[in-house]
Amino acid sequence: MGVLLLGGAMVMDVSVPAGLGRVNNLGLMAERQNYTIIGGILLIAGILMNMRGGRGSSDKIAASYSDTRACPQCAEQIKLAAVKCRFCGAEVEAVAPPKLKHGWVASVPCRLGEDQERAQAAIKALGFPAVPMDGANIGAGPFSTKQEAKVAVKRLSGEQSVFATVDYRDTVSGKFPPLPD
Known part of the structure; x- marks a missing residue:
């Protein structure tokens, strides 16, 4: 699009x-200048999008979080x-799914100390993994x-009479401490 707009502006x-x-x-000279600037910006944006985020990158991301694998x-x-x-009936070894580094969390707001320990015990009692959230908060998940x-x-x-909200715990915002492996 940027190349076409630049070409049109030049002729x-x-x-x-x-x-x-x-x-x-x-007036016509100013209009040509505007078309040249807009065309240049579109051209640069198109080149950057092509270099940074091709269609194959989203496929790779989706494949890395897949719950399937190829039969040996x-x-x-x-x-x-x-x-x-x-498909073939071959016996294969089960593979544990990868541990999530980010995802949806049941976040329990709490203060440091006894309140935090009670929330962590309630999460563990239900069999959920406990993860640190922002501040003293504890989360169940991800x-x-x-x-x-x-x-x-x-x-x-x-079951535990604990107030919690649904939050998304990411790894890129820097808001949450990193999870241990």
């Missing part, structure tokens, strides 16, 4: 007929936890879907 005629021939029109015998996609291939975090919030409030 644009900025002169108008006058009594003794043709003279340059300041027939190369068909099977679940990570599978012990037998559904979970891959928001729905799983909502279920954890309901279980925390219903």
Whole structure:
């Protein structure tokens, strides 16, 4: 798009007929300048987008969080936890899913000390992993879907009488401490 706009601006005629021939029109010259600037910006943006985020990069990201793997015998996609291939019937070893570094969390607001210990005990009692959140807050998770975090919030409030909210814990904002491996 930027190349087309630049090309159109360069061939644009900025002169108008006058009594003794043709003279340059300041309005048309300003319009050509605007088209040149916009075309240049679009061209640079297109080049940067092409270099940084091609279509293949999102496929790689999706594949890295997939819950499937290739069967070692027939190369068909099977679940990570599978012990037998559904395509060829080969016995395979189950692979533990990768530990999430970010995701949806049932966040429990608390203060340092006894309040924090009580929240952490409630999370552990339900079998959820406890993760540090911002400040003294503790979270249950992370979970891959928001729905799983909502279920954890309901279980925390219903079974443990602990108030929690659903938050997204990321690794790039710097808001949350890093998770241990």
